Amino acid sequence: MGVARDADARQARAAQVAEEQALVRQAQTGERMAFDALVRRYDREVLRLALNLVRHSEDARDIYQESFLKAYRNLPHFRFECSFYTWLYRIVTNVALDHLRRRGSRREEQAPALTEGDSGSSDFFDRQPQTNPASSPEKQLWGQELSQRIGEAMKRLSPRERVVFEMKHYHGLRLRAIGDLLGTSEETAKNSLFRATRKLRDSLSDIWK
Amino acid sequence: MTTDMTSETTVQQPCAEWRELLTLLAAGGELDPAEQERVSRHMAHCAACAASLERERALLALVADDHREPDPALLAACRAGLQDALDRQEERGWLRRKLSVLLPASWISPRPAWSGALLLLIGFTVGLLGPRLLLRSHATPVSVSRSVPAPDASAMGANPSPLLSAKPQAVSVAPAPFDLRAADVAGINVFRSSESEVPRVELHLRTQQPLTVRGTLDDDDVRSVLLNVLQDSRFCPDPDLRLDAVNLLRSRDNDPAVRSVLCRAARADGDAGVRRMALQALAGAGPQPMIRDTLLDALAADDDAGVRIEAISVLRDMAMRRAMLPDDRILNALRERAQKDPSSSVRVQSVAALRALVPPPAP
Numbered sequence: 001m002g003v004a005r006d007a008d009a010r011q012a013r014a015a016q017v018a019e020e021q022a023l024v025r026q027a028q029t030g031e032r033m034a035f036d037a038l039v040r041r042y043d044r045e046v047l048r049l050a051l052n053l054v055r056h057s058e059d060a061r062d063i064y065q066e067s068f069l070k071a072y073r074n075l076p077h078f079r080f081e082c083s084f085y086t087w088l089y090r091i092v093t094n095v096a097l098d099h100l101r102r103r104g105s106r107r108e109e110q111a112p113a114l115t116e117g118d119s120g121s122s123d124f125f126d127r128q129p130q131t132n133p134a135s136s137p138e139k140q141l142w143g144q145e146l147s148q149r150i151g152e153a154m155k156r157l158s159p160r161e162r163v164v165f166e167m168k169h170y171h172g173l174r175l176r177a178i179g180d181l182l183g184t185s186e187e188t189a190k191n192s193l194f195r196a197t198r199k200l201r202d203s204l205s206d207i208w209k
Numbered sequence: 210m211t212t213d214m215t216s217e218t219t220v221q222q223p224c225a226e227w228r229e230l231l232t233l234l235a236a237g238g239e240l241d242p243a244e245q246e247r248v249s250r251h252m253a254h255c256a257a258c259a260a261s262l263e264r265e266r267a268l269l270a271l272v273a274d275d276h277r278e279p280d281p282a283l284l285a286a287c288r289a290g291l292q293d294a295l296d297r298q299e300e301r302g303w304l305r306r307k308l309s310v311l312l313p314a315s316w317i318s319p320r321p322a323w324s325g326a327l328l329l330l331i332g333f334t335v336g337l338l339g340p341r342l343l344l345r346s347h348a349t350p351v352s353v354s355r356s357v358p359a360p361d362a363s364a365m366g367a368n369p370s371p372l373l374s375a376k377p378q379a380v381s382v383a384p385a386p387f388d389l390r391a392a393d394v395a396g397i398n399v400f401r402s403s404e405s406e407v408p409r410v411e412l413h414l415r416t417q418q419p420l421t422v423r424g425t426l427d428d429d430d431v432r433s434v435l436l437n438v439l440q441d442s443r444f445c446p447d448p449d450l451r452l453d454a455v456n457l458l459r460s461r462d463n464d465p466a467v468r469s470v471l472c473r474a475a476r477a478d479g480d481a482g483v484r485r486m487a488l489q490a491l492a493g494a495g496p497q498p499m500i501r502d503t504l505l506d507a508l509a510a511d512d513d514a515g516v517r518i519e520a521i522s523v524l525r526d527m528a529m530r531r532a533m534l535p536d537d538r539i540l541n542a543l544r545e546r547a548q549k550d551p552s553s554s555v556r557v558q559s560v561a562a563l564r565a566l567v568p569p570p571a572p
Binding site for chain 2: 032036039043044047048051052057060061064065068069072073094097098101146147158159160161168169170172174175183184185187188190191192193194195197200201204205207
């Protein structure tokens with residue numbers, strides 16, 4: 001019974017892969033609807049990755065748009081040597097890394113200091129209201145402070161560390177696959193994860209003591 | 210187990226040699242069943258490691274609570290923006306196709322008078338401007354490569370682009386050669402279309418104007434920047450980029466300059482991960498005295514247990530492959546670690562290496 005279920009699951013996966021390959025081939029001939037269908041399969045995940053990396057809606061939109069435009073322009077060169085997902089995510093991670101690196105140097109040069117009492121925040125997460133109807137104002141305030149602390153802690157990670165941490169914990173990828181997406185080794189991805197976790201631990205350890 | 214005495218409440222730190230395995234266990238999906246069993250057995254009698262795993266899980270839960278799904282309105286706005294951008298892309302493509310159809314053949318052939326006039330105009334223009342263009346191009350040695358941001362150039366699967374994205378600058382005075390060794394490295398991207406293909410490398414340099422060097426490891430410019438990244442971490446404070454540089458250079462360990470830089474990184478890099486990977490990269494380089502010395506120094510003096518374990522692993526591997534003879538120096542170093550190293554894992558690995566390298570006495 002179990003063997004039959006496994007065979008069914010494998011067949012279903014193979015059918016999905018074949019369907020996606022057919023879509024890619026159609027998109028490569030210039031069929032816009034086929035490309036739009038590919039976008040719809042992955043764009044929520046891409047936006048989720050971008051949003052949690054940069055914690056800023058406008059920047060996440062830029063990463064989203066730049067990634068899919070690059071995919072559109074370069075789709076004719078895709079040779080099916082890997083899955084479309086892997087190919088797309090290589091583009092997305094490179095765009096995200098470039099964005100984080102540029103933002104890092106811009107922040108050093110021109111980041112305005114928020115004055116005390118400034119209620120405006122450019123951080124998407126700081127502006128999200130608590131949706132739990134049972135949460136008291138104190139809890140909501142604590143939630144916002146916590147979010148700010150986590151945001152500050154995330155800023156201490158390098159671009160690579162942020163991408164590896166995000167992809168490992170929230171996109172279900174193994175470190176070997178993450179290394180492949182980043183054009184590096186599993187060992188390097190592991191080292192990035194260790195450093196990211198250590199930095200977060202050091203920044204946030206007082207919160208749960 | 211170590212104790213952190215700096216905080217008011219004493220927090221017991223996990224055993225140094227188990228810390229990374231605990232992180233992988235907390236992350237999930239990385240350890241095979243045998244490794245998981247090993248970690249569980251250790252935690253059964255090490256309260257500090259067990260507590261550390263719980264803290265790590267609590268940290269991940271805390272951060273996960275802050276993780277967000279995209280707002281439907283934001284996703285809709287992104288989709289709409291992308292559709293507009295794709296429409297503009299398609300229009301540009303249509304326009305280009307139309308222009309190539311309209312000019313020049315179908316425009317010129319039924320109009321001989323116009324074609325004649327056009328030819329005269331072209332001839333006059335070439336005659337007037339040609340000598341000036343030739344003079345300027347001879348005065349300008351190409352020594353600076355400036356990349357025009359070309360979104361298509363870095364795509365996966367694209368055919369290898371020209372080695373350097375160079376646009377010859379037509380200036381009347383030859384500029385001083387740009388010293389790539391003096392540039393900070395902001396990013397390294399690696400592109401591999403297949404396992405067998407030589408990887409293409411894109412190096413983003415932090416200069417007055419953004420500069421990108423593209424090519425393969427066979428290009429002098431790419432190699433010199435990568436060597437510089439490892440020689441002086443001032444040009445590259447990000448350890449991930451130094452790891453990338455080691456990873457890329459390891460396939461060139463037959464180059465003496467590369468071997469020298471890898472040895473230096475293995476001894477002196479500030480990041481233990483980089484030192485470890487540099488030792489790994491030297492494993493394929495053959496029985497060079499400099500490499501033997503580097504491995505022995507790492508084994509004797511590196512303050513990171515993981516690096517010392519890597520040194521043991523590489524020494525053992527090279528000896529088993531007959532790439533390096535396990536002489537007295539190596540065996541004595543292993544014996545010392547087996548007896549005196551503060552890390553139990555290093556002691557265990559040293560004993561295992563000695564057993565593998567020293568045949569048991571004949572009965």
